[in-house]
Amino acid sequence: GTALSYSRRSLFISFLIGFSIGISTVAYIFLNHNAVCLEQHLTLFSLDQPQRHKELSYENTSGLPKVFCWITTMPSNLVKAVAVKRTWARRCDQYLFISSEHSSDLPSVAAVSGEGRHLLWNKTKFALTYLYKHFGDKYDYFYKADDDTYAFVDNLKRLLLERFNPETPVLIGQTHFMEYPLHAKKKIRA
Structure with missing residues (x-):
């Protein structure tokens, strides 16, 4: 009786302490992450307010920034890329897939x-050069995915409209640590 009750109580208290520490750690990391530019401007959308993003439809985008979306893909991910095309990419003002092969x-x-990790920078460099040359003066922002x-492009456009001036260059992203070459930690923007 008493020993079992004490053991359960001790286990429950240990669980509560561990749970509290876990929640505190997650909250600390979330609130103090190294986001560049947006860390103080992110808006959390509650599931209690699903009507919020119904206010803006694709047909009602006048006055919003023009966003060109470029999506990196590869031939083996054609099914994923087609799903992106059928869902959120159509919310962009224009979009283009960057791959190693053209797809009809x-x-x-x-x-x-x-394809391969060793070619990612080449793919990105090509995309930046190509998009600047062909579309650089036609769009306010370029979104890489x-x-x-899965992107909520309408929310992105609203955030860009509220927080940034398209005439001022801005790079929005997250600082990541990468070990390349081996054992040489470097910060990269992604």
Whole structure:
């Protein structure tokens, strides 16, 4: 009786302490992460207010910044890329898939020959150069995503409208640590 009750109480108290420490740690990390530019401007959307993003529809985007979305993909991820095309990409003012092969299923450009992590920078460099040359003066912002991203483009446009001036260059992203070459930690913007 008493020993079992004490053991359960002790286990419960240990659980509560661990849970509290876990929640505190997550809250600390969330509130103090190294976000560049947006860390103080992020808006959290509550599930209690689902009507909030119904106010803006694709047909009602006048006055909002023009956003060009470029999505990196690869031939083996065609199903993912087509899903992006059918869902959120159509909310962009224009979009383009950057891959190693052109696909008739997507508006796409072949940026590199072959795929692999070692070619990611080449793909990104190609995309930046290509987009600047062909679309640089037609859009206010360029949004880079991957084929496994889901973006709420209408919310992004609102945030950009409220917080930034399209005439002022800005890079919005997260600071990540990467070990490349081996054992050489470097900060990169992503």
